[in-house]
Amino acid sequence: MRLHRNLCFAVIDGLYKIFNENEYADKVVQSLLKRDKRWGSRDRGFVAETVYEIVRYKRLYAEIANVKEPFDRDNLWRLFAVWATLKGIRLPDWKYFEGTPTRKIKGRFDELSKTRKIKESIPDWMDELGVSELGEATWSKEIEKQNEQADVILRTNTLKTTKKDLQQRLASEDIETEFLPNHPSALRLKERANVFRTETFKDGWFEVQDASSQLVADFLDVHSGMKVVDVCAGAGGKTLHLASLMENKGQLIAMDIYESKLKKLKVRARRNGVHNIEMKAIDSTKPIKKLHGKADRLLIDAPCSGLGVLRRNPDAKWKLQPEFIESIKQTQKEVLEQYSKMVKDGGKMVYATCSVLPSENEKQVEQFLNSEAGAPFKLIKDKKILAHKSGFDGFYMALLEKKSN
Numbered sequence: 508m509r510l511h512r513n514l515c516f517a518v519i520d521g522l523y524k525i526f527n528e529n530e531y532a533d534k535v536v537q538s539l540l541k542r543d544k545r546w547g548s549r550d551r552g553f554v555a556e557t558v559y560e561i562v563r564y565k566r567l568y569a570e571i572a573n574v575k576e577p578f579d580r581d582n583l584w585r586l587f588a589v590w591a592t593l594k595g596i597r598l599p600d601w602k603y604f605e606g607t608p609t610r611k612i613k614g615r616f617d618e619l620s621k622t623r624k625i626k627e628s629i630p631d632w633m634d635e636l637g638v639s640e641l642g643e644a645t646w647s648k649e650i651e652k653q654n655e656q657a658d659v660i661l662r663t664n665t666l667k668t669t670k671k672d673l674q675q676r677l678a679s680e681d682i683e684t685e686f687l688p689n690h691p692s693a694l695r696l697k698e699r700a701n702v703f704r705t706e707t708f709k710d711g712w713f714e715v716q717d718a719s720s721q722l723v724a725d726f727l728d729v730h731s732g733m734k735v736v737d738v739c740a741g742a743g744g745k746t747l748h749l750a751s752l753m754e755n756k757g758q759l760i761a762m763d764i765y766e767s768k769l770k771k772l773k774v775r776a777r778r779n780g781v782h783n784i785e786m787k788a789i790d791s792t793k794p795i796k797k798l799h800g801k802a803d804r805l806l807i808d809a810p811c812s813g814l815g816v817l818r819r820n821p822d823a824k825w826k827l828q829p830e831f832i833e834s835i836k837q838t839q840k841e842v843l844e845q846y847s848k849m850v851k852d853g854g855k856m857v858y859a860t861c862s863v864l865p866s867e868n869e870k871q872v873e874q875f876l877n878s879e880a881g882a883p884f885k886l887i888k889d890k891k892i893l894a895h896k897s898g899f900d901g902f903y904m905a906l907l908e909k910k911s912n
């Protein structure tokens with residue numbers, strides 16, 4: 508592979524913003540990709556993937572390059588040189604690479620790779636937490652998998668098309684896909700591509716949604732005509748799925764504490780041809796109390812550490828703090844206790860997270876069932892998805908039923 512100067516500069520600029528200005532990697536990459544209209548898909552792929560890879564392996568590369576934060580631009584070029592050397596890419600004779608000790612880099616890599624937290628590039632506290640929650644063997648495999656690039660998975664919008672027709676139409680736009688066993692609406696891209704540019708996307712035939720995430724709406728067992736509340740709806744990935752499972756019939760109430768997120772859902776719902784969603788921002792306890800005892804189904808897609816989706820958000824490794832995880836667990840406890848009151852007798856609810864930590868998942872459910880608010884509920888089933896076992900995002904979902912009086 509030959510390195511192109513303007514693409515490498517884009518990578519360095521992106522890393523500077525992510526590491527030194529605390530910007531989110533996905534936002535930085537999005538804006539980098541708009542920098543030069545002449546870039547083809549390969550150039551764009553190089554910029555995006557290289558930025559993500561260096562963010563992913565920041566700790567390992569920094570130790571090999573012997574540089575410390577905050578990184579100046581020379582430091583970032585040294586990280587880049589480590590990345591390129593380990594990839595077997597020949598370094599051009601640019602001044603940034605002068606004196607790069609190629610052999611030493613490989614030796615340091617072999618040495619440092621013996622220590623998991625450095626090899627997998629995670630903070631000490633995260634490694635300790637992972638081991639204490641999942642045990643050495645499982646954590647080692649999980650965190651290794653979480654460093655791989657995630658596949659692009661689509662969810663067919665069954666309100667508009669079928670999986671087969673979607674596959675054919677995408678093929679006509681040069682995007683080849685395959686079906687995934689046990690994921691009824693999912694298609695996996697055979698090669699990465701910017702699917703958002705396709706006419707198929709603009710017509711609302713699919714959404715991009717990981718295969719594990721697609722199991723959550725199915726888990727809730729919704730039917731046409733029901734009253735369903737999605738109380739942590741965000742921009743509505745799962746709300747849209749629920750709407751298509753309900754065939755646009757019944758009442759679907761999407762709630763979140765951020766109105767800005769619900770506004771995004773509005774745009775997506777229009778594109779998806781969904782018209783049974785009502786959006787309500789949670790600005791007090793009132794909108795929740797009004798729904799006490801009314802919902803046939805409730806989805807609590809709870810805010811969480813996101814430790815199951817590090818493949819998609821590698822910068823979360825550096826942005827997450829242990830104090831945040833502790834406080835989010837308290838929020839999970841509160842949302843379970845408060846929002847579960849919306850479920851009617853005989854109704855069902857799903858509690859889900861994109862975390863692999865038992866303390867955010869099954870332990871949270873156990874604690875809820877032992878609380879006063881949880882007493883009327885029983886656990887029907889739960890599912891723990893680890894990335895290294897499934898090949899998809901780490902997720903947890905529990906289906907609970909409120910006993911009839």
Ligand SMILES: C[S@@+](CC[C@H](N)C(=O)[O-])C[C@H]1O[C@@H](n2cnc3c(N)ncnc32)[C@H](O)[C@@H]1O
Pocket residue numbers: 738739740741742743744745746762763764765768789808809810811838842
């Ligand atoms: C995991 S995300 C939801 C993702 C979304 N369901 C989807 O499928 O795209 C969790 C959401 O919970 C929201 N949230 C955080 N605290 C909340 C609270 N106390 N009540 C309701 N929503 C909350 C966040 O704004 C965020 O959108």
